[in-house]
Amino acid sequence: MEFLADNSMYVTLIIASLILAGLLLYLARIDARLRRLERER
Amino acid sequence: MRAAAIGFARAIDLSDPQREGAVRSLQARRTGSALSSAIVGSPRKCDKRKQPAGDSSLLPNFEVCCPALSAHVAWEYGAGVSKPFAGQIVASLLRQTLAVARKDFQSELRTRHALNSLAMFVVVTVSVMAFSIGTERITSGIAAALIWVSMFFTAVTGLGRSFIGEEERGTGFLLRLTVPPGPTYAGKLLVNLVLSLASNAILGLMFIVMIRGAEMKAPESFLVVVLLSSAGFAGAMTIIAALIARAGSKGALYPVLSFPAILPLIVLGVDLLRRSMSGIGIAAMADDLLLLGVYSVAIMLAGYLLFDLIWRE
Amino acid sequence: MKGLLIGGATVLGIVLGFWPAGLMKPKPAWWRWLAIATLAATVLLGLGVPTGGDFRSAIRTTMGRGDSAPLPVYASVVELRADGSAVLRDMTDTTITVSDAARIIADAGAGKGDRVILGLSFNRGKAAFIARRHLFTNPLFTLPLIPGLEERARNIYFHVPCAWLVQVAWFIACCYALLSIRKRRVEDDVRASAAAALGAVFCVLATLTGAIWAKFNWGEFWNWDPRQTAIFVVMVIYGAYFALRSAIQNDEQRARVSAVYLLLMLIPVVFFLFIYPRMVDGLHPGAGSLESQPLDSATMRPAAPPTAGQKDSPAPEKTAVPAPEKKDAGPILSSDPDALNPIKQVIFSLSFFSFSLLFFWILNVRVRISLLERRREMSRAATTGIVPGPIAEDIVRPS
Numbered sequence: 001m002e003f004l005a006d007n008s009m010y011v012t013l014i015i016a017s018l019i020l021a022g023l024l025l026y027l028a029r030i031d032a033r034l035r036r037l038e039r040e041r
Numbered sequence: 042m043r044a045a046a047i048g049f050a051r052a053i054d055l056s057d058p059q060r061e062g063a064v065r066s067l068q069a070r071r072t073g074s075a076l077s078s079a080i081v082g083s084p085r086k087c088d089k090r091k092q093p094a095g096d097s098s099l100l101p102n103f104e105v106c107c108p109a110l111s112a113h114v115a116w117e118y119g120a121g122v123s124k125p126f127a128g129q130i131v132a133s134l135l136r137q138t139l140a141v142a143r144k145d146f147q148s149e150l151r152t153r154h155a156l157n158s159l160a161m162f163v164v165v166t167v168s169v170m171a172f173s174i175g176t177e178r179i180t181s182g183i184a185a186a187l188i189w190v191s192m193f194f195t196a197v198t199g200l201g202r203s204f205i206g207e208e209e210r211g212t213g214f215l216l217r218l219t220v221p222p223g224p225t226y227a228g229k230l231l232v233n234l235v236l237s238l239a240s241n242a243i244l245g246l247m248f249i250v251m252i253r254g255a256e257m258k259a260p261e262s263f264l265v266v267v268l269l270s271s272a273g274f275a276g277a278m279t280i281i282a283a284l285i286a287r288a289g290s291k292g293a294l295y296p297v298l299s300f301p302a303i304l305p306l307i308v309l310g311v312d313l314l315r316r317s318m319s320g321i322g323i324a325a326m327a328d329d330l331l332l333l334g335v336y337s338v339a340i341m342l343a344g345y346l347l348f349d350l351i352w353r354e
Numbered sequence: 355m356k357g358l359l360i361g362g363a364t365v366l367g368i369v370l371g372f373w374p375a376g377l378m379k380p381k382p383a384w385w386r387w388l389a390i391a392t393l394a395a396t397v398l399l400g401l402g403v404p405t406g407g408d409f410r411s412a413i414r415t416t417m418g419r420g421d422s423a424p425l426p427v428y429a430s431v432v433e434l435r436a437d438g439s440a441v442l443r444d445m446t447d448t449t450i451t452v453s454d455a456a457r458i459i460a461d462a463g464a465g466k467g468d469r470v471i472l473g474l475s476f477n478r479g480k481a482a483f484i485a486r487r488h489l490f491t492n493p494l495f496t497l498p499l500i501p502g503l504e505e506r507a508r509n510i511y512f513h514v515p516c517a518w519l520v521q522v523a524w525f526i527a528c529c530y531a532l533l534s535i536r537k538r539r540v541e542d543d544v545r546a547s548a549a550a551a552l553g554a555v556f557c558v559l560a561t562l563t564g565a566i567w568a569k570f571n572w573g574e575f576w577n578w579d580p581r582q583t584a585i586f587v588v589m590v591i592y593g594a595y596f597a598l599r600s601a602i603q604n605d606e607q608r609a610r611v612s613a614v615y616l617l618l619m620l621i622p623v624v625f626f627l628f629i630y631p632r633m634v635d636g637l638h639p640g641a642g643s644l645e646s647q648p649l650d651s652a653t654m655r656p657a658a659p660p661t662a663g664q665k666d667s668p669a670p671e672k673t674a675v676p677a678p679e680k681k682d683a684g685p686i687l688s689s690d691p692d693a694l695n696p697i698k699q700v701i702f703s704l705s706f707f708s709f710s711l712l713f714f715w716i717l718n719v720r721v722r723i724s725l726l727e728r729r730r731e732m733s734r735a736a737t738t739g740i741v742p743g744p745i746a747e748d749i750v751r752p753s
Contacts, residue, residue, distance in 0.1 A: 004570065007423075009505040011570050012512075015563045016401060019512050022559045023712065030719055037726050280618060287611045288601040298598060298615065301591045305625045308583075332629065339621050347614045350535055 134227075137220050141228025145203065155206075159199040163240055166191045167247040174252055184255035185315035188248050189307055192274070195240050196303070197296045200278035203229045204286035213286070217352065226279065226348040230341065233275040233282075241271045258320030265330060266317050270310045273337035277302035280344030287351050302340060309333045356699050363703035367710025368522065377545055377714075377721045389715055392708035399701045400511035404490050406471040407499020408444040409483070414501040416476040424473030424486035425504070428496050431459060431468050440485075442472075455485035462488040471496065495697050502571070509567045511701055515709035516560035517581075520588060521627075522713065523553025528620060531613035541725065543609035546616065547599065548720040552713065554592040561585055572637055579637045584626040591619045 004010055149155055170187055179187075207213035216225060245267055248255045257263050281299045288294060313329055323330065370388075375381050406428025407415070415425050429442035432449060440455035455472065464470050471490040474483045500507050527549040534542035564582070565575045576582060598615055602608040631638075694702070 007505075008503075008570060011506050011566065012508040013401065015509055015566055016397065016512050018562055018566070019516065019559050020397075022555065022562075023716070026555050027716065030716065030723060033723050033727075034719070037723065037730065040730060284598070284611055284615055284618075287607060288598060289603075294594075294597060294601060297594045301587055301594065301619055301622050304587055305622050305630070308630065332633075336621070336625060340618075343618055343621050347618055351611055351614050 134221075134224050137224035138227040138231065141216070141220055141225055142231040145228065145232045155199070155202050159195070159236065159240055160243075162195055162198055163191075163244050163247065166195065167244060167251055170248070171251040176253065179252065179254035181254065181256070181318040182315045184248065184252065185311050185318055187252075188245060188255070188314060189311050191244055191248075192241050192270070193303060193307065195244060196237055196274040196278055197299060199240060200233050200237055200274065201282045201285065201292075201295050203232060203279065204282045205292075208286045217354065222349040222352045223345065225352065226283075226345055229283075230275060230279045230344070233279050234272060237274045237278070238268065238271040241267050241274070256318060259317050259322050262317035262321060262323045262326065262330075263314070265323055266310060266313045266333070269330065269333045269337055270306050270314075273306040273310075273333065273340060274303065276337055276341035276344055277306075280340075280348060283344075283348060283351055305336050306333070309336070356694060359699050359703045360706065363707040364518070364710070367707045367714075371710055371714030371717075375718075377548075377718050378541065378725065380722070381715060381718055385711075386715065389708065389711035392704060393712055396511060396701070396705040396708045400508055400705060403495050403497055403697065403701070404471055404493050405499055405505060405507075406490070406493070406496040408446045409448050409450055410446065411499045411501050412474060412483075413476050415499065415504060416478075417501075424475045426471050426489055426499060427474045427483075428469070428471050428493075428499075431464065431466050431470060434459060434466060450483065452483045452485050458485050458488050462491060464488070464491045468492055497697060498695050506567060506570060509563065510698070511705040513560060513563040513567060514702070515705050516556050516563060517585070518706065519556045519709060519713045520553050520560055520585065522710070523549045523556060523717075524588065524623065526717075527553060528616055531616045534609050535613050535617075538606070538609075540605065540609070540728065543605075543613065544724045544728070545721050546613060548717055548724060550592060550595055550616070552717050552720065554589065554596075556713070557585060557589050557592060561589065568637075577637060580626070580631040580634050581636065581638045583630065584623075587622060587626050591623070595619075 170191065204213070207216060220228075245257075245263065249257050277299055281295070281302065285292075285294055285298065309329060309332060313326060313333060316326055370385070374385055404426065406426045409427060409429075412425045412427050416423075427442075427444065429444040432441040432443050434440050434456040435451075437453075438456050439451050439453040440459055441449060441451050442455065443449045452472075452474065458472065459465070459468075459470060462470070469492050470488060471493060473486040473489055475486055476482075477484055497507070527546045530542045530546035530549065533539070534546060561582075564585075568577060569575045595612060595615060599608055599612045602611055
């Protein structure tokens with residue numbers, strides 16, 4: 001916490017990577033659904 | 042029976058393209074009168090004098106209970122009657138609203154199941170609070186918060202019965218056929234309004250009697266706050282009860298769905314109640330009271346506008 | 355100019371989200387590449403453009419703090435002296451001599467006349483800057499150093515578009531809910547629920563990013579600030595919406611009931627978005643309470659810290675008296691052009707645009723998948739003879 005408060009760049013980096021990770025996770029879920037549908041076809 | 046009921050629904054639905062045929066077949070079968078009197082009330086209550094003049098043989102007999110509406114139907118079909126006044130239609134809608142409310146109260150008074158359980162819920166809730174707090178003297182802020190917690194759960198348990206009961210008994214179908222959606226909503230809202238006002242008033246009074254620290258220093262503002270928040274509770278709970286009745290009476294959904302609609306009431310109401318309990322008059326908090334009233338009216342109006350969409354089959 | 359830039363980017367993002375191919379057909383290749391390119395540019399610029407302040411903002415930032423953390427200061431080198439000190443001039447034409455800076459500048463290959471960003475810390479005892487490290491030489495663009503925010507100011511490029519897209523998603527879901535009631539098309543219900551699902555995802559992202567940021571800026575992860583309350587309510591509504599949807603089996607019924615619920619919830623949402631923030635004290639920029647409080651315009655927060663014992667609370671400085679409109683609008687909506695630096699405006703607009711494209715891309719894929727799933731279900735039902743939906747219920751119901 002102390003470290004993060006002094007180097008606030010990392011706070012931003014954590015936030016940005018969190019957003020990207022969240023969206024990628026969501027995309028991966030959608031991709032899995034799509035692949036399932038394609039396999040069933 | 043079902044075919045007759047569908048025909049009846051078509052006949053009173055002014056927007057249905059097949060209404061004309063339905064009116065004719067109903068006239069042939071003469072089932073309308075029996076249905077409507079079975080639901081809305083006995084025929085002796087209906088005013089024969091207000092039946093439209095002229096040739097009404099084209100119409101089914103449901104006009105005994107909603108004369109102005111049926112006059113409107115007759116006028117649209119060129120049955121030789123004059124166009125009904127707007128006042129006539131409003132009067133008929135009001136009558137239907139009161140009929141729905143009366144029906145609910147009558148069926149409630151027959152068993153007293155919901156009333157008893159609601160009253161006992163209030164008593165038990167306040168007792169739990171009183172025993173938990175003991176002889177401690179609480180601040181008016183905490184007292185207001187506790188009253189609101191109790192009011193929320195009382196509303197969630199007590200006010201949802203209206204439409205779920207109809208679906209459980211299977212009477213919703215017949216109600217749908219005899220009364221248009223607007224008066225149905227208004228009637229149910231009226232019942233919920235009375236119930237929530239009564240339970241909240243009893244709850245508030247019991248708190249003040251049983252719990253040290255909960256004092257009513259400004260009774261008139263306390264009353265106004267309880268009145269306005271009861272109106273908001275009734276408005277939100279009526280439309281959400283109708284939604285849940287459509288979702289197959291899932292009781293567990295009730296607090297989940299109603300919480301977001303109630304939250305603005307809580308946010309405004311807790312502070313208002315706290316202020317009224319510490320003796321601040323109506324004039325000093327008129328702005329927030331107005332906001333509370335506007336929110337209550339807005340949720341009622343939204344419920345009225347949206348009710349039509351979920352009530353219809 | 356600022357309004358035109360940000361507003362234009364926002365509108366263009368939504369227009370481009372709908373215009374080629376809508377939500378039900380695949381987006382063309384150029385569209386997808388545009389989305390990827392703008393998103394990459396947002397991340398690169400949002401994280402990559404260096405921060406460099408002037409001497410005064412650096413002094414303000416170090417207030418109430420030990421002198422361990424160096425702060426980026428953007429200055430041009432006037433002179434490198436033989437005794438190891440360097441004369442630096444910042445953007446406000448303040449000239450300061452920093453001892454020990456000459457070696458650091460020379461080691462980095464910079465010399466007289468170059469513009470550099472140096473990591474300086476301010477020693478309160480000696481009332482002098484100490485050079486710690488060299489960061490950049492001749493950067494193309496710099497972002498200003500905002501006391502109290504510093505590098506955390508970059509959160510604006512990630513958190514704000516997410517919060518904005520929650521509202522866009524809500525609006526789209528409501529529009530399609532209304533359409534599904536009016537036209538009774540299955541596609542509209544699919545689109546409404548897909549928009550709501552994506553809105554819930556962005557809701558979670560906006561909440562998490564905001565909470566982490568708030569921990570370092572306001573001292574707590576969660577403060578029940580009006581905007582936090584609003585997003586919490588929206589999250590609860592999304593949860594209730596999907597709970598309601600999962601409780602109804604019949605397709606048509608589900609579409610109608612959930613659409614009505616979404617439209618009914620417009621009233622509390624309007625209350626929490628527009629009325630509540632003006633009623634209650636808040637921490638977010640644009641909160642109504644700021645009208646009555648002195649506001650440190652640069653830090654985007656009230657001068658009085660919300661929690662006691664916060665370690666990096668900046669001392670309020672009575673240097674600039676903020677204009678009235680600045681007080682109630684916050685840096686983005688404010689009509690004052692100085693409230694948001696021009697480079698920030700560009701990156702901010704880009705982030706709005708690229709996040710909108712990303713949102714519509716995911717929405718498009720989701721809608722297509724839901725429709726495909728539905729179509730498969732129908733065809734399977736046709737082959738097995740079990741018909742889903744209203745017809746099956748009609749058969750079961752005794753007449």
